[in-house]
Structure formats: structure tokens, C-alpha cells
Amino acid sequence: MRNKILKNKIASSAIRRRGGKGSIDVVVGLQWGDEGKGKNIDELLSHGIYSGVARFQGGANAGHTIKANGKTFIGHIIPSGCLQKDIELYIGNGVVVDAVSLIKEMRELEDLGFDVTPRLYISNRAKLVSYLHPFLDQADEYYRNKSSHKIGTTSRGIGPAYSDIRARRGLLLGDVLLPDFKEREENLRKFHHDFLNLYKEKHEFEIDEKKIEESKAKWWAAVEELKKLQICDLSFLVQKRLAEGKNILAEGAQAVMLDIDFGDYPNVTSSNTLPANVCLGLGIPHTVLRDIYGVTKAYTTKVGGGNFPARIKDQALEKAFQDAGHEFGATTGRPRMCGWLDLFALRHAIALSGVNKIFINKADICPINKGKNMKVVIGYKNNKKVLKEFPFYLNEVTSVITEEISGWGDSNHGVKNNKKVSKELRSYLNYIKRKLADLNVKIIAVGTGQDRDHFFNWEK
Numbered sequence: 001m002r003n004k005i006l007k008n009k010i011a012s013s014a015i016r017r018r019g020g021k022g023s024i025d026v027v028v029g030l031q032w033g034d035e036g037k038g039k040n041i042d043e044l045l046s047h048g049i050y051s052g053v054a055r056f057q058g059g060a061n062a063g064h065t066i067k068a069n070g071k072t073f074i075g076h077i078i079p080s081g082c083l084q085k086d087i088e089l090y091i092g093n094g095v096v097v098d099a100v101s102l103i104k105e106m107r108e109l110e111d112l113g114f115d116v117t118p119r120l121y122i123s124n125r126a127k128l129v130s131y132l133h134p135f136l137d138q139a140d141e142y143y144r145n146k147s148s149h150k151i152g153t154t155s156r157g158i159g160p161a162y163s164d165i166r167a168r169r170g171l172l173l174g175d176v177l178l179p180d181f182k183e184r185e186e187n188l189r190k191f192h193h194d195f196l197n198l199y200k201e202k203h204e205f206e207i208d209e210k211k212i213e214e215s216k217a218k219w220w221a222a223v224e225e226l227k228k229l230q231i232c233d234l235s236f237l238v239q240k241r242l243a244e245g246k247n248i249l250a251e252g253a254q255a256v257m258l259d260i261d262f263g264d265y266p267n268v269t270s271s272n273t274l275p276a277n278v279c280l281g282l283g284i285p286h287t288v289l290r291d292i293y294g295v296t297k298a299y300t301t302k303v304g305g306g307n308f309p310a311r312i313k314d315q316a317l318e319k320a321f322q323d324a325g326h327e328f329g330a331t332t333g334r335p336r337m338c339g340w341l342d343l344f345a346l347r348h349a350i351a352l353s354g355v356n357k358i359f360i361n362k363a364d365i366c367p368i369n370k371g372k373n374m375k376v377v378i379g380y381k382n383n384k385k386v387l388k389e390f391p392f393y394l395n396e397v398t399s400v401i402t403e404e405i406s407g408w409g410d411s412n413h414g415v416k417n418n419k420k421v422s423k424e425l426r427s428y429l430n431y432i433k434r435k436l437a438d439l440n441v442k443i444i445a446v447g448t449g450q451d452r453d454h455f456f457n458w459e460k
């Protein structure tokens with residue numbers, strides 16, 4: 001029988017606490033992204049508890065892989081409930097929408113036998129990524145590389161799209177339906193062109209006019225398709241669903257350590273990734289929020305610039321994690337740096353996000369065999385000084401404090417029954433539990449592979 005994560009408990013507490021009205025549960029990443037959130041979201045949605053799933057921040061910089069019933073789908077902008085026919089898919093006002101990605105993903109889903117058009121709703125207040133935003137993203141990175149260091153963005157135009165919104169010159173998704181959309185777009189295009197020319201004239205940034213023309217044609221074609229979709233006041237729709245007693249899952253992209261305010265600025269993404277942003281990114285009050293699920297891997301990965309204190313120093317061992325865990329970006333294909341589980345960062349992320357339930361993914365990935373020790377980071381140091389608090393900038397960290405615990409090799413792949421878990425992995429999970437004991441969180445399930453049902457339940 002398939003594992004079901006606390007199905008009855010979830011359903012009954014939802015109804016009790018909200019007096020017959022529905023609630024919103026949230027899933028966020030607790031590390032630097034790529035924790036395997038898509039899999040957990042897809043699994044949670046398969047219980048019949050939620051009627052919809054909503055993206056509330058970020059854009060096509062996310063890469064959420066879902067494997068179910070022999071089908072694999074990598075979504076960047078479409079919410080992870082797409083492989084389940086009864087789930088409504090919402091894209092909230094906090095999201096920056098890449099129209100080309102969205103339409104492409106919808107076609108890919110059609111090929112897999114899922115026509116999501118009737119159940120996809122997009123906020124008219126979502127933000128539109130223009131075809132020049134990715135070029136501006138690249139120009140920014142080019143300039144940063146010359147002056148200091150690159151952030152290592154996904155080149156999806158995320159920073160420029162959010163900047164335009166804050167500067168109040170951006171385009172909203174609902175604008176595509178207005179009669180003067182072409183004029184609005186033309187005003188923004190001129191501004192972007194001037195900006196790009198500045199990078200060219202002052203900093204020798206090469207503008208690839210041919211590529212821009214290609215992107216422009218694709219973008220306008222995608223915008224035409226966008227107009228046919230259900231663009232609505234999503235805040236109103238979500239509130240209506242909650243009033244009908246339906247529960248919704250909010251799907252975080254990126255992760256706590258990439259939050260624009262609380263991550264290692266400027267090596268962060270341009271949105272607030274914390275659960276607090278669910279309210280603003282969907283247009284709902286905080287009183288409807290219930291469970292906050294946090295997702296971590298059994299080890300840590302990171303892509304992009306900035307210090308990565310927990311990084312494994314032995315290059316061959318780092319490569320072994322990379323290969324065993326297929327740690328290559330779903331959005332960019334870049335190899336991800338691999339590190340030990342960073343409990344110091346994890347505790348910080350839990351405190352910031354208020355998660356009460358935790359998924360530990362990729363516990364089957366352990367290139368260190370039983371009897372040999374792996375490390376866990378439990379603290380940071382600045383030279384000889386042990387840091388009591390999470391540092392302002394991560395480059396203050398000069399070394400880490402570690403503890404050692406036995407590895408378990410590849411013995412737990414595909415384990416679905418917690419009685420079959422190897423002794424070493426069991427010790428590791430109990431060790432993590434002890435280290436988080438004061439934070440009031442439960443490790444509810446542990447992932448052992450890519451498929452939806454590759455996990456075992458842990459704490460009740």
C-alpha cells in the first residue's frame with residue numbers, strides 16, 4: 001500500500017481549526033534550493049486533501065522535477081500539481097511570469113496527456129517577464145563579473161523583472177488584455193534598450209541583436225497564447241475556494257537561504273521566499289495559514305556565487321555526491337556544489353520560516369559507506385571566534401565546526417518502510433532530530449528516490 005503522509009490527521013485538523021473553511025499549507029525549501037520540493041508537493045497533493053496548488057513567488061528560475069507513473073516533468077513556472085488531473089493550478093500575483101516558458105510547459109504537459117488549460121488560473125496582478133529581461137540579467141552579470149563577482153543567476157530575467165516592478169514601470173499580466181498593451185510594452189522596451197546600450201557603450205557588453213529578435217518573436221507569440229488563458233483576480237478566487245471549505249497548498253520556489261531579505265545578500269534571488277510571503281504573493285490573510293512544511297536534503301547543495309561554508313573540501317568526494325545525487329541544475333544544467341548537511345544554517349532557516357514539519361530528501365544518496373564517517377556542520381567560525389548567531393555576510397565564515405557520523409552507502413535506495421531503514425541512516429535521522437529538538441519540528445518523511453512514492457514516514 002502506498003505511503004500517505006498523515007492524511008487523516010491533516011484533513012481533520014484543517015476542518016476543526018477553520019470552522020469548516022479551508023486552509024493553506026505551505027512548502028518551502030530550507031537550504032539553497034534544489035531540495036526536491038516538487039516531489040514532496042506532488043506527493044502531498046495526491047492525498048485528496050487539497051483542491052489546488054499555488055506558486056506565490058519567483059519565476060522560471062525554479063526547476064521542479066516530478067516523476068510519477070512512469071512520467072517525468074520538469075516545471076519552471078507551472079505549479080507542481082500538474083500531473084494530477086483534479087488539482088487546480090494557481091499562479092499568484094507575487095510571481096514573475098515568463099510567458100514563453102509557461103506556454104512551452106503547457107505544450108509539454110499536453111504531450112504527456114495533461115491538458116492543464118481548464119484548471120490553470122493566473123493572477124492579473126502577476127508580473128510579466130519581458131523578452132529583454134533575460135538580456136538585462138546577462139548584462140548585469142557581465143558588469144558584476146568585471147567589477148566584483150557574479151551572482152550566478154539562472155539568466156531568466158528574475159532580478160530585472162522584480163526591479164521594474166519596484167520601480168513601478170513593469171508590466172502586469174492582466175495588461176496583455178488591455179487595448180493599449182502594445183504602447184505600454186513599447187515604453188518599457190525603449191527603456192530597456194537604453195539600458196542595454198548603456199552597458200554596451202560604457203562596459204563593452206555585446207548585444208546579440210539576432211537573439212533579441214528571435215526572443216521578441218517567441219515572446220509575442222506566447223503573449224497571444226497567454227490571452228486565451230484564465231487570467232483573473234486570483235486573490236478573490238483563492239478566498240472563494242477557502243470559503244467553500246477547500247484546502248490549498250502554496251508551493252515555494254528557491255529557498256529560505258536565497259530570500260532577498262534574509263539570504264546572503266547579494267547572492268540571493270529577487271523575491272521573498274519565506275512563508276510570510278505567501279500572504280502577499282497570493283492576496284490572503286495570515287489567519288488561513290496552517291502547516292508549514294520545510295524541505296531539506298540529507299546533505300547540502302548550492303549553485304551560484306557567495307561563500308558556501310559547508311562545501312566538501314575533498315574534490316573527489318564532492319564529485320561523488322554530485323554524480324550519485326545527479327546534482328546538475330534542472331534550469332541551467334550547471335553542476336551544483338555539494339556540502340555536508342549544515343545544521344547551523346538549517347536551524348536558522350527553521351527559525352525564520354516557522355516550519356513545523358520537515359521532509360528530508362535524498363537520504364538514499366550517500367557515497368560514504370557504512371563504517372566510514374561523514375561530517376555534519378554544527379557551527380561557523382570567524383578565525384578563532386565561534387559565531388553565536390548566523391552571520392550578516394557569509395564571507396565572514398572562515399571555517400566550520402563539524403561532528404562525524406557513520407555513512408550508509410547506497411543501501412537505502414527506494415526504501416518505503418521505515419522498519420527497513422539501515423541502522424546508520426536511522427542513527428543519522430535520530431541525530432538530526434536531537435539537534436533540532438528545541439525547535440518544535442517533526443521530521444515527518446524521508447525521501448529515498450525520485451519517484452512520488454520513494455519515501456518512508458518517520459515521526460508521527
Ligand code: IMO
Pocket residue numbers: 029032033034035061062063064151152153154155156157158159252253254255258267268269270303304305
Ligand atoms: P528551485 O526552485 C537553486 C539561485 C541562482 C543564483 C541566485 C539568483 O529549483 O529550488 P536568480 O536567477 O533567481 O536571479 O538567481 O539564486 N537560484 C536557485 N538555486 N534552485 C533554485 O530554484 C534557484 N533559483 C535561483 O543559482 O545563485
Ligand code: MG
Pocket residue numbers: 033034061062063064329330331
Ligand atoms: Mg533548481
